[in-house]
Amino acid sequence: MPGYIIVDVKTRKILLICAAVTVATFVVGILIGYFSAKGSNDKKMPLPKYNMADAIRSECKSGDSKSTTWRTYFDRYVERHTRKHMCINDPTECWDFDLPRHYIAYHLGDKSINIDGKLDEEAWNEAPWSETFVDMRSDVYPKPYYDTKFKIRWDDERLYVGAYIQEENLWATYDKHDSSIWKENGFEMLMDVDGSMFNYKQIQINVLGTMMDQILYKSPMDAENGKKVNEKEWHAEPKKAVYYDGTVNKPGDIDKYWTAEMSFAFSKLYELYDSKPQIDDVWFIQFGRSEQNLTATNGKYEKVKGSSTDWWSWQPCDAINLHLQDRWGLVQFKKNLRDRKFRFEKWHIYKSLFDMMDALKKYKAINGAYTSSIEELDVPPYLLSGACVHVPEIKLSNQKVTLPDGNETTIRDFDVTVKSKYVSHAPAHIRSDRYVQFKN
Structure with missing residues (x-):
């Protein structure tokens, strides 16, 4: 077969x-x-017709949607991850990419301001108000129950700040200079005049006109081994006054507001430099407010036992912490009142530095040390796409220092270099203590 x-x-x-x-x-x-x-x-897959926040919400429908707390936690998660995945499609988007709150401060010209606390001069009337304050952590939290806002003017010698603080219970007990005003109800501002994140000034004031002022060489969060970073011997030498509609420290009626009016010599704010703002200069600035929960006992205000302080600020900080300079707002100096265009060409460089710093600190918190490999870091995609800056470079260093007790320790640091791809500026550097410097 x-x-x-x-x-x-x-x-x-x-x-x-x-x-x-x-x-x-x-x-x-x-x-x-x-x-x-x-x-x-x-073949390119079609892009979703909704943004990252909507995408997350559509995939995560579980949880107690009727709970205010759950919605706040969820909205915070969406907020963080939406910002984290933001991309840049065109270099023209770089300069204002994720720009924080900003304000234009106009020169007084031939106007003048009399420091009496009332904010009623023409110079104030023609200046815009800032946005009202939000919860210091994020604007996804409930809106503050009192309004707070500010105005800024300047002349060739001084900076002028006016603040409106809505309040139904005018209360303050601190009447000595450099008291801890933040422990009661107070208004404060922090200023970094040269963009280095170092030697910034903090000023607080209460309804009695009592002031606390100090210079901080760097954020207390970045102090090595608990070293002192502030100097209360520095004084702003301000001209200041407060005005209020109501009665101070007298329960039983409903007060309305108080206003603070302050001016500071540029020679004191710059301190180590003989300088003053030039047209279009930008300062990093933050404003904050502490509000206590009060009750009336025997004709006096007292803080409610066990209650927490409400913290509000102009620019949200993602935490109850005003000493995170990389999370402040921006103020630009101009002369022409008709010039309403805010433009800070270095912003994309600063943002790149700040995002690199956050990623490196997060990496160290998890792994115990920094890394020089950007591929290991949790950085936003725009930093690797080359849309605004060249891919950042990381250098690590170890420095031995002697502690007050005589023992030695090693401080590990990083130096991140960022160079713009479309604006002619010297390469910028940032260290682990938030110090920023532009080097040729």
Whole structure:
């Protein structure tokens, strides 16, 4: 039988045809698969018609949607991750990418301001108010129940700040200079005049006109081994006054507001530099307010036992902490009141530095040390796309220092270099203590 099959011509033709059909079918299947795969790789998938926040919400529908707390936690998660995945499609978007709150301070020109606390001069009336304050952590939290806002003017010698603080219970007990005003109800401002994040000034004032002022060489969060970073011997030497509509420290009525009016010599704010703002200069600035929960006992205000302080600020900080300079707002100095265009061309450089710093500190918190490999860091995609800056460079260093007790310790630091791709500025650097410097 085998021999018959081999020599039988008809059978042999049938076998050859079947084999050919099988091979052809196999080849066609491979080609179809190949070109289908190639086509799916080359073809751009349509982008979702909703943003990142909507995408997260559509996928995460569990939880107690009726709970205010749950919604706040969820909105905070969405806020953080939406910002984290933001991309830049065109270099023209770089300068204002994720720009924080900003304000234009106009020169007084031929106007003048009398420091009496009332904010009623023409110079104040023609200046815009800032946005009202939000919860210091984020504006996804409930809106503060009292309004707070400010105005800024300047002349060739001084900076002028006016603040409106709505309040139904005017209360303050601190009447000595440099008291801890934040422990009661107070208004404060923090200023970094040269963009270095170092040597910034903090000023607080209460409804009695009592002031606390100090210079901080860097944020207390960045102090090595608990070293002192502030100097209360520095004084702003301000001109200041407060005005209020109501009665101070007298429960039983409903007060309305108080206003603070302050001016500071640039020679004191710059302190180590003989300088003053130039047109279009930008300062990093933050404003904050502490509000206590009060009750009336025996004709006096007292803080409700066990209650917490409400913290509000102009620019949200993502934490109850005003000493995070990389999370402050921006103030630009201009002369022409008709010039309402805010533009800070270095912003994309600062943002790149700040995002790199956050990523490196997060990496160290998890792994115990910094890394010089950007691929290991949780950085936003725009930093790697090259849209605004060249891919940042990281250098690590170790420095031995002697502690007050005589023992030695090693301080690990990083130096991140960022260079703009479309604006002519010197490369900028940031260290782990938030110190920023532009170097040629």
